[in-house]
Amino acid sequence: MRAAAAIAGLFALFAVPFWVIPAYDAEAAGFWQHIFVTIFVFAAMACAWNILGGFAGQLSLGQTIFYGIGGYAAALMNQHFGLIPWIGMFAGAAVSVVVAVLIAWPCLRLRGPFFTLSTIAFLEVIRLLAIHFKDWTGGSAGLPVPMFVGTELRIGWSWMLFREKENYLVIAFGLLVLALIASWLVRRSRLGFSLVAVREREDAARAVGINTTAVKLSAFAISAGLTSLVGSFHGIYLNFIDPETMFSLPTAIQVAMFALIGGLGTVSGPIWGTLLVVPIAEAARGWLGAGANGLHGLVYGVVLVAVVLTMPHGLVGSIGPWLRRRFGAARAVDPTRIAAPVTGDAIARPPIGPVILEAQGLTRRFGGLIATNDVSLTLREGEVLGVIGPNGAGKTTLFNLLSGFLPPSAGTLRVMMPDGSWVTPSAPHAFAAAGVARTFQIVQPFAGLSVLENVMLGAFHQTRSATEARRIAEEVATRCGLGALLLAEARSLTVGGAKRLEVARALAMGPRILLLDEVMAGLNPADVTAAVELVKAVRDSGVAVIAIEHVMAAIMAISDRIIVINSGRMIAEGTPDEIARNPAVIEAYLGEDYVHVAA
Template sequence: MFPNLLHPRGYMGALALFALLAVPFALQSPFAFHLAVLVCVFGALATAWNIVGGFAGQLSLGHAVFYGIGSYAATLLVINFGITPWLGMFAGAVISAMAAIVIAYPTLRLRGPFFALATIAFLEVCRLLTVHEESWTGGSAGLNVPLNIGLQWMVFREKWAYLLIAFGFLLVTLWAAWLIRRSRFGFYLIAVREREDAARAVGVNAVKVKIGAAVISAVLTSLIGSFHAMYLTFIDPSAAFSLELSVQIAMFALIGGLGSVAGPLAGTVLVLPIAELARGWLSSFGSGTHGFVYGVVLVLVVLFIPRGLVGHLGGFVLRFIDRLPGARTPPPAPAKSIAPADALPLGTPLLVAEHLKKRFGGLVATDDVSLTLHAGEILGVIGPNGAGKTTVFNQLSGFIRPNEGIVKIRLADGTWAEPRTPDAFAKDGVGRTFQIAQPFAGLSVLENIMLGAFMHTGVRVEAESIARDVAQMTDLTSLLDTEARSLTVGGMKRLEVARALATRPRALLLDEVMAGLNPADIARAINMVRRIRDSGVAVLMIEHMMQATMALSDRIIVINAGRMLKEGKPSDVVNDPEVIQAYLGKGYLDAQAA
């Protein structure tokens, strides 16, 4: 639950954080205290934004709406009801959470710039509503916070008191971000950010996790907004619901390193003091200087360190810290088994497709296809290019809904389920790979496999243990600490299999796992598939490598023009005249006869 302060990473991080307190107390300057308060506030805001913008990859440019809700909620409760902001901030947080759900549910289904524009629109609507409801919000003139001095009202004469509270909010926000990043929820957010389809294939409900991230981020932003209103002692719509504020906190996260825990704070510490000092030194001649500083730093970062400070320098820092005494931790013990605990007896019908039909406009891609995968077998699906194999495959894993027919899978208790979505298929015991490998490039090989393991456990140590055992079966043990983007094609294909296998499926669907591999990798892949079958997992594979398909498959199904052409043992199928004609054309048979 909490970072290990006895580990070098823990105590070095704590020392860096408490330097934010030590410097202003050493200088004993009101401006130093003010600057430290701003760093804590904007560092916390950027960290909260990073949960949505960095971890989940959703560019929210209207995030100040939650800051404004928190500011106005706490201030209005103080003015109208005399309620302490310590309670008022939680009222604002509840309102912000509800607003986040209302905003996120329709908008998080959007992608790219459309989501960013939608968040800006919500921000502008809230600003205009605040301006026009003048009777209780003060309109464009704003509101003054009552100057009731004391801890109860969060108003003090000394700057250092504000700094202690701001630092507390920063610690809470960093702890929340650290906890999320190390949890199953955090892994799911990163998976959705990088490859949403691949995330759904390991049981991730993309919409739910993105809404969860939006709610957590909104609550933290609202709490910080309430405190900042008390610190400023004045709020108005143009500042509370400010597009500039949203862009500013997003920029701090981008400069520091999106998706990292320390990145947003690092970006704030780098840029904010320079901008504030420049504005203070230049006084009236420096109007807008802080914006110029932000722009210059942002351009330099994008040009020279596009992954941010932490993305480029974090590895060097961590390698240095990990050389300190006490940094090494033993790996977890291997899991006992990666096979499904509820494996069915051999030969039991496991995955059944009945009369599948799929039309894309006037094209009939699947025309009355029925098949059955039995427990403990390898079923090969072959056919010429454009035959409809991939369409059938996607229907068997929930990525395409058939127009007619059903797909059902037998559960451990013997009942049949008819899942409708990819994540539901995964949870019911169907794992799959993709024809074009889809690794989560920003994660290590170990973390990629852990994403699959998290479907059955929320404990990080247990997920890591399962991942290590899966890596051994898929020949990835020596590559566990390697970034997925650095793997060869063969390594990426095996990683896809490992990630699906870590979900402990009863049926594993392999989509051309040998395509593009060299002979050595093909031999390794054949042995891997056999080990998987021997572990108790049924395999359905689409493959164009005919020698491998014939060597591995217990049965083969041939699909041509969207229809079932032949089903039987490999030796029967390969010599069938209709199959030869489908692959090589009628002219080949005529030539043989001649």
């Protein structure tokens, strides 16, 4: 139903300038058709930018680099080699993808405003290079699009030059549809989920096995290629190309603003943002003439301020959820999904297997502070290893070492693969590939996504199919007691629900080793009991577990072995009974005055 409505809306958007306006007012048709060509061009660029800036959350203001490369590629290949613009269009897109990767590789190591400033710097460098190589580009004076071979006028579809604006409308609309379809496909793919995860919480994205650099590079490349295609067409349409127009910072800002007004990270938001702003600004300039010079900037500013103050999530991001609540059909909840988490009695516990993780002499220094000092441990298949110690003992630092979030200053760590070989991962996504999943001490859900989408991000580690990932996510969420909350936003969950969600997201990865960082802290007794049963069920499925916990009754109930960390050092190791009576452990927790209670 929604797909049919979207197709109908696109058809109506094209029909207005192509048929309706010429039939209603033939004299004004050319003016309005020009406005709609501009709308389609900017909407396509906004959709392309939204893949990087909306889905991935990377605020690039250098996207007109690729718009300009596309424009110059089509014109220069036409001028110097006599090639039709269609060839130059795709050649420019290929060059833009290469340039995007070269620019993104250093820039993506920067965060926040520093990344944005670096993209502006690259835009200025490219603009100056276009001015400098004037023998090819015409320099600051620019160059006209070649329209003649001798005295013969190059006109028609081959040369992308027409007397009637209807043909330009067809091409511009086709580029918009292409950008929209690409955006839709990306958002619903594994890549799209990964990009949104990076935007929401990059550390949590790394924990579910996402190579954050690779997915951001992919978004940069796709966005650049689409933007370049649009730039090639628009340069031919304008009939003149110069560095100030093709590598324009104000144009880059406008494109980002259209996506922001329409709704960042939504598929159709950039189109609605463009439809709202461009007609007002262009009509004002057309009606008022020279007296409206610069008025479009004022229009952009007023609309932006109004939307940000009244609809901070943009038009689609704010109105869309309201429409779904008001007119959308409610999804029935399957009563079988409201059950509590699966208990440990569901399957018999298999025997503990061979060692699958081995750490020797792990040490982590932060300047003069030694957070973890010469810690060695082993973990066996199907075993639960508890890690306890006072606050500040270095337990979470140890977890960060065991999951690749921190490199050790000294020591070695290796993980056994299913085929029996041993590997030494060096990054979170490599640990995930080796079968290691983790939760965080401070829960890190992808707050803007639903419970189902959160768990799907873990499931994508096992499959590239969105359908299969959804099936896995629903099954795991039900096991963790979240079946009735699949459509709820993660930010709406209670503390206990958020902790179960993190466990579900980790389990959906299909791990062989699960690191649980204080998943029972802050829970009420009923939730603690449910969490204990869930850990036992995970253990009984053959997954090895390392659990940091301060709830002593719980850690004693689930652990086969316990190690105790104090001041970065491992001070004790043994069974729960042995640890409970160990004088060094009692002293670490209660002080030396209580050592006598060990008896």
